[in-house]
Amino acid sequence: MINDKVEIMSNNSETIKSEPVKIERKQIREAVVEIVSDSGEGAQKCGQSLGTISAKMGNGVWTVEIIPAEIRPPARSKAGASGIRVRMGSKKVTNMGDHADMVVALNEQVLYGRIDQNAYKPGTYLLIENKWATDTEETNAAYTESIQKFKALGYIIHEIPMEKECLKHVSDPRKGKNMWVLGLLCNIYDRDLSIAAEQVKAIFSKKSDDIIQSNIDLLHAGYAYANDKLPMHFTIPSKISKEDFVVMNGNEAVSLGVMAAGIEVCSMYPITPATSASHAMAEKMESAGGLIHQAEDEIAAIGFAIGASYAGQTAVTITSGPGIALKTEFIGLAVMAEVPLVIVDVQRGGPSTGLPTKVEQGDLLAVLYGAAGDAPKIVLAPSTIEECFHYIILARKLAESFRTPVFVLTDANLATGVQPFPRPKIKSAWFPDPIDQSKWEEGVKAYDWDPDTGLSKRPIPGQKGGMYTLTGLAHDEESHVAYDPAINQRAAESRSRKLAALHKTLKEPKILGDKSGDLLLVGWGSTRGAIEEAVERACERGAKVSSLHLHFLSPMEPGLKSIFKNFKKVMTVEINYSDTIGNPLITEENRRYAQLAWYLRAQTLTDIDCFSNVYGQPLSPIQILEMLEKKLDLTLTE
Amino acid sequence: MISLKPDFCDIEIPEKEHYSIEDYSSSKARWCSGCGAHTILHSVQKLCTDEQLPPEKTVFVSGIGCSSRFPHYMKTYGFHGLHGRAFPVASGVKFRRPDLHVFVITGDGDCCSIGAGHWVHAIRYNMKMVVLLFDNSIYGLTKKQTSPTSPLGTHTNTHPTGSVLPPINPIQSTLGLANVSFVAQTVDWKPAHLNATLKKAYDHPGLAFVRIVQRCPIWMRENYEPTVKDPDAITVLNHENGIVLEEQALKKFRHIQEHDPSNLVKAREIAELVKSTTPIGLFYQNKEGTRYDEYGAHNLGVPVEDRIDAINSLMDKYAI
Ligand code: SF4
Numbered sequence: 001m002i003n004d005k006v007e008i009m010s011n012n013s014e015t016i017k018s019e020p021v022k023i024e025r026k027q028i029r030e031a032v033v034e035i036v037s038d039s040g041e042g043a044q045k046c047g048q049s050l051g052t053i054s055a056k057m058g059n060g061v062w063t064v065e066i067i068p069a070e071i072r073p074p075a076r077s078k079a080g081a082s083g084i085r086v087r088m089g090s091k092k093v094t095n096m097g098d099h100a101d102m103v104v105a106l107n108e109q110v111l112y113g114r115i116d117q118n119a120y121k122p123g124t125y126l127l128i129e130n131k132w133a134t135d136t137e138e139t140n141a142a143y144t145e146s147i148q149k150f151k152a153l154g155y156i157i158h159e160i161p162m163e164k165e166c167l168k169h170v171s172d173p174r175k176g177k178n179m180w181v182l183g184l185l186c187n188i189y190d191r192d193l194s195i196a197a198e199q200v201k202a203i204f205s206k207k208s209d210d211i212i213q214s215n216i217d218l219l220h221a222g223y224a225y226a227n228d229k230l231p232m233h234f235t236i237p238s239k240i241s242k243e244d245f246v247v248m249n250g251n252e253a254v255s256l257g258v259m260a261a262g263i264e265v266c267s268m269y270p271i272t273p274a275t276s277a278s279h280a281m282a283e284k285m286e287s288a289g290g291l292i293h294q295a296e297d298e299i300a301a302i303g304f305a306i307g308a309s310y311a312g313q314t315a316v317t318i319t320s321g322p323g324i325a326l327k328t329e330f331i332g333l334a335v336m337a338e339v340p341l342v343i344v345d346v347q348r349g350g351p352s353t354g355l356p357t358k359v360e361q362g363d364l365l366a367v368l369y370g371a372a373g374d375a376p377k378i379v380l381a382p383s384t385i386e387e388c389f390h391y392i393i394l395a396r397k398l399a400e401s402f403r404t405p406v407f408v409l410t411d412a413n414l415a416t417g418v419q420p421f422p423r424p425k426i427k428s429a430w431f432p433d434p435i436d437q438s439k440w441e442e443g444v445k446a447y448d449w450d451p452d453t454g455l456s457k458r459p460i461p462g463q464k465g466g467m468y469t470l471t472g473l474a475h476d477e478e479s480h481v482a483y484d485p486a487i488n489q490r491a492a493e494s495r496s497r498k499l500a501a502l503h504k505t506l507k508e509p510k511i512l513g514d515k516s517g518d519l520l521l522v523g524w525g526s527t528r529g530a531i532e533e534a535v536e537r538a539c540e541r542g543a544k545v546s547s548l549h550l551h552f553l554s555p556m557e558p559g560l561k562s563i564f565k566n567f568k569k570v571m572t573v574e575i576n577y578s579d580t581i582g583n584p585l586i587t588e589e590n591r592r593y594a595q596l597a598w599y600l601r602a603q604t605l606t607d608i609d610c611f612s613n614v615y616g617q618p619l620s621p622i623q624i625l626e627m628l629e630k631k632l633d634l635t636l637t638e
Numbered sequence: 639m640i641s642l643k644p645d646f647c648d649i650e651i652p653e654k655e656h657y658s659i660e661d662y663s664s665s666k667a668r669w670c671s672g673c674g675a676h677t678i679l680h681s682v683q684k685l686c687t688d689e690q691l692p693p694e695k696t697v698f699v700s701g702i703g704c705s706s707r708f709p710h711y712m713k714t715y716g717f718h719g720l721h722g723r724a725f726p727v728a729s730g731v732k733f734r735r736p737d738l739h740v741f742v743i744t745g746d747g748d749c750c751s752i753g754a755g756h757w758v759h760a761i762r763y764n765m766k767m768v769v770l771l772f773d774n775s776i777y778g779l780t781k782k783q784t785s786p787t788s789p790l791g792t793h794t795n796t797h798p799t800g801s802v803l804p805p806i807n808p809i810q811s812t813l814g815l816a817n818v819s820f821v822a823q824t825v826d827w828k829p830a831h832l833n834a835t836l837k838k839a840y841d842h843p844g845l846a847f848v849r850i851v852q853r854c855p856i857w858m859r860e861n862y863e864p865t866v867k868d869p870d871a872i873t874v875l876n877h878e879n880g881i882v883l884e885e886q887a888l889k890k891f892r893h894i895q896e897h898d899p900s901n902l903v904k905a906r907e908i909a910e911l912v913k914s915t916t917p918i919g920l921f922y923q924n925k926e927g928t929r930y931d932e933y934g935a936h937n938l939g940v941p942v943e944d945r946i947d948a949i950n951s952l953m954d955k956y957a958i
Pocket of ligand 1: 672773
């Protein structure tokens with residue numbers, strides 16, 4: 001893979017301005033870098049900074065956090081890898097990539113877990129802190145053994161005295177080693193040192209000048225070390241965009257989206273990995289005219305949001321799968337009583353508390369059907385960080401227009417993935433109109449369902465003449481408890497009809513690749529980048545494969561059945577559980593399908609296959625390519 | 639010669655300003671005859687009339703149970719939601735709508751059992767609202783199951799040989815909660831005291847928690863009949879800062895106890911007496927408690943331009 005990315009061997013060696021030494025630089029299209037350490041050593045800050053610096057230099061970027069299974073795993077343990085992956089490219093980057101090219105490890109033990117997860121392949125550069133070689137007898141033994149093992153696996157090892165080098169500049173190398181590593185990587189990948197220094201200043205903006213200076217010194221020291229001592233150096237050319245860009249993760253995008261949607265009440269209860277979606281807005285939400293309410297539990301969080309929405313201020317509640325489970329009864333009420341509401345589900349592995357920090361797209365069916373009785377609602381799934389922002393704005397508008405709860409399904413991958421995108425220009429049109437307190441039109445009922453669309457106007461407390469009692473019981477147009485059996489049928493039809501009305505306004509999904517062929521991959525949510533990259537790579541090698549990505553899951557986007565007919569085979573690619581054909585017990589008859597596959601089979605009466613797994617990892621293009629190889633009987637990977 | 643505009647004589651006739659009790663009543667209440675809820679409904683409608691609450695500005699939020707049908711019988715805005723969940727909804731309504739008069743109607747199961755967690759926190763939020771706990775000590779709507787306030791040994795469909803756990807004392811429990819600001823108790827069959835209690839609760843600047851001992855002649859007749867009939871069964875708490883009854887009305891009670899509602903320790907002691915007598919009146923009041931609805935409303939109406947500025951300044955943090 002590394003060789004593949006090398007386009008040109010630079011014959012004319014470039015000169016680094018700060019140093020007289022000439023270093024040969026290879027020009028590459030992209031690089032995948034990991035920084036791993038025990039948690040608390042600042043690997044993530046280092047990687048986020050590298051990502052931001054790269055984005056500022058006009059490169060495409062995607063970062064993924066590497067999170068240990070435990071909150072505080074023992075130091076230097078195999079389970080303890082905490083860190084970050086940064087993928088930087090000449091073009092837009094939409095996913096975490098396949099294998100890493102370069103790894104910086106603050107101790108060698110944290111590499112084992114990553115090796116087990118197949119994150120590295122022979123030829124990967126491992127830059128390892130070598131203080132463990134002399135630390136104690138015990139660490140010495142472990143260290144030596146590991147280094148031998150890694151060499152045998154074909155990795156290119158560079159042992160680096162990171163702490164020793166840092167000690168030349170600071171008294172406590174544990175604080176600041178990450179910035180030294182940043183400097184090291186900035187040199188290796190030819191990152192602009194002045195942009196890097198600005199970034200360091202920004203990180204420590206709340207700290208004293210002394211601290212800022214010592215971190216900048218460390219950055220420079222790391223840079224100089226790589227310059228003098230390391231042989232591998234690369235450039236990743238970029239097209240610097242004229243447009244303004246922002247770089248953030250999906251939770252931050254949701255947070256800003258909430259404010260830009262003019263939502264004034266965000267009511268939630270802390271839950272991983274959704275919580276940080278309230279952190280980003282916490283600082284400015286008040287001056288942006290809103291407030292965050294931290295409720296006593298998940299149920300209260302949505303009840304509070306529904307109360308605010310009922311009173312005219314469409315609110316948002318942000319949670320993850322276990323929170324959705326608790327909120328389900330209230331979601332049913334919101335559907336029944338037609339209360340606009342935005343619900344963000346940052347999905348994590350399940351069932352139960354499952355994998356709190358890991359990705360899964362496991363809540364689709366729960367969100368679609370997980371309420372008592374028939375509870376149709378709108379479900380959206382953004383596929384990029386940028387869409388996380390814009391879909392909240394869309395969700396509020398849909399919630400109010402269709403008088404219903406609207407789900408926005410993101411996941412742990414989008415929540416923590418960082419990507420640059422054009423800076424949104426906040427528009428006043430995104431904000432809601434002031435609460436309507438004009439007199440309610442006489443004779444109009446509280447649920448004046450249009451027979452075709454099911455839509456009705458909603459009276460808001462304060463409106464004279466509009467008084468009604470909302471109820472979760474079956475009710476007639478006037479919101480009176482229904483004692484006439486026919487009214488329940490009519491009301492259920494009206495609630496359902498709204499989805500059909502919205503469906504009429506949707507466009508057919510776009511197909512990436514040819515409109516017919518051997519195989520169509522269908523995805524939703526965060527897997528889009530990996531699927532599309534795999535499809536492009538497969539097509540370059542002659543496969544007749546296309547993909548389409550769904551953003552509206554309820555109502556479903558139109559035209560699917562006829563699109564599917566043009567392909568010999570259709571399959572979904574998802575991160576949730578499905579049985580795999582091949583197991584002796586699993587047959588066509590009893591196979592449990594991945595969630596979108598299940599749903600599409602029912603909707604389109606098409607025999608849809610699926611590829612899915614629940615390793616808790618984002619899908620990489622290579623995994624999808626390998627699957628395509630098998631399905632299409634081709635050789636696609638090298 | 640003077641020239642007048644054609645609309646010179648147009649005068650605005652003010653809209654009806656006086657609300658009569660009929661303006662608050664909707665359909666006929668479908669509670670059993672003799673149910674204490676009827677008198678509470680009437681008393682609340684009287685309060686609304688006395689205070690001239692604009693019906694469109696008044697919201698009754700309830701959970702599930704006999705009591706929670708209440709909003710349907712008011713001609714105001716109402717929210718008849720889920721089992722035990724009236725508090726979060728009411729809090730959400732009040733958070734950004736200080737202009738609305740919010741009432742919570744809840745029952746002993748709704749408040750003290752399925753919704754007990756929300757009860758604890760609603761007291762702590764201390765938003766200005768009146769909470770009426772209709773406590774009949776039985777599950778009525780589902781036909782006689784043990785309630786968390788059923789006296790020990792109560793025979794029910796779930797405990798035919800008698801309930802086995804001591805009941806929760808809602809007054810005592812509430813008095814033990816953080817940021818508690820108003821706790822009163824009354825009974826549905828003493829209209830003068832009920833009216834006066836509601837008025838006092840409505841005037842309170844924070845969350846006013848009122849437990850109303852309510853008759854359920856269908857499932858709990860044996861529990862209430864002795865109290866209703868026995869003039870000694872009730873002790874009235876009396877104080878100039880408490881629930882003040884006309885002299886005539888006060889005379890009807892045999893047991894009167896002086897109690898200063900600023901005394902929390904004493905209030906808790908009296909709440910303990912419940913086993914031997916039913917104390918009614920104002921147990922505790924503190925007008926100075928932190929109010930979460932004031933926090934919720936403090937930044938209402940930020941102009942859109944300022945909001946965009948704030949978002950942009952946050953966006954700058956992420957700009958590259
Ligand atoms: S069952 Fe009891 S509480 Fe319910 S309406 Fe009848 S009398 Fe009232």
